[in-house]
Amino acid sequence: MEFTTDIFSAFDKKWALLTAGTIDKFNTMTISWGGMGTIWNKPAVTVYVRPSRYTFGFMEESEYFTVSFYPEEYRKDLALLGRLSGRDGDKLAKTALKAFEVEHGVSFKGAECTLVCRKLYSQSLEKAGMLPEIAEGSEREDVHRMYIGEVVEIIK
Ligand SMILES: Cc1cc2nc3c(=O)[nH]c(=O)nc-3n(C[C@H](O)[C@H](O)[C@H](O)COP(=O)(O)O)c2cc1C
Numbered sequence: 283m284e285f286t287t288d289i290f291s292a293f294d295k296k297w298a299l300l301t302a303g304t305i306d307k308f309n310t311m312t313i314s315w316g317g318m319g320t321i322w323n324k325p326a327v328t329v330y331v332r333p334s335r336y337t338f339g340f341m342e343e344s345e346y347f348t349v350s351f352y353p354e355e356y357r358k359d360l361a362l363l364g365r366l367s368g369r370d371g372d373k374l375a376k377t378a379l380k381a382f383e384v385e386h387g388v389s390f391k392g393a394e395c396t397l398v399c400r401k402l403y404s405q406s407l408e409k410a411g412m413l414p415e416i417a418e419g420s421e422r423e424d425v426h427r428m429y430i431g432e433v434v435e436i437i438k
Contacts, residue, residue, distance in 0.1 A: 283436045297360050302340035302347040305383040311337040312364030325433040330426035336369040346386035350393040399431025
């Protein structure tokens with residue numbers, strides 16, 4: 283498995299799609315918070331999802347999730363998938379993205395790269411553990427839940 287990226291801009295500037303579920307029933311949303319590294323001697327991706335997202339339920343129920351990255355031409359689609367909720371209708375139909383099945387999950391044609399991740403750990407962030415300046419900046423009660431996934435496959 284080989285993957286090279288500028289990790290500090292991969293999520294923050296480029297954004298990604300976080301997708302969980304099966305090809306018959308999945309949901310996807312745009313993310314810009316995330317990390318990549320090593321834990322328990324495994325290559326890992328960490329993502330952060332608010333419980334209010336429709337994707338949240340899929341993340342809770344799925345053993346795997348995918349994180350996929352796209353060229354700039356998909357920026358508008360990613361913006362839409364990060365604004366609309368799959369709870370309210372077929373938001374994918376409003377984009378140029380076409381889902382396809384990968385082993386253990388779903389990705390979309392046009393992806394530069396899809397990381398297939400096996401959920402190793404999840405935990406809700408706690409305000410008590412945040413620096414006051416962070417906690418004060420996050421007024422919402424639905425604090426993110428973090429999911430650490432082992433990268434089991436990289437599809438390019
Ligand atoms: C650029 C961008 C980055 C985002 N990053 C995150 C994120 O890291 N975590 C999160 O919970 N929501 C994030 N969101 C918000 C979700 O993508 C958004 O609420 C989406 O509509 C949820 O879709 P869903 O209800 O179908 O799951 C982001 C939105 C945008 C536009």
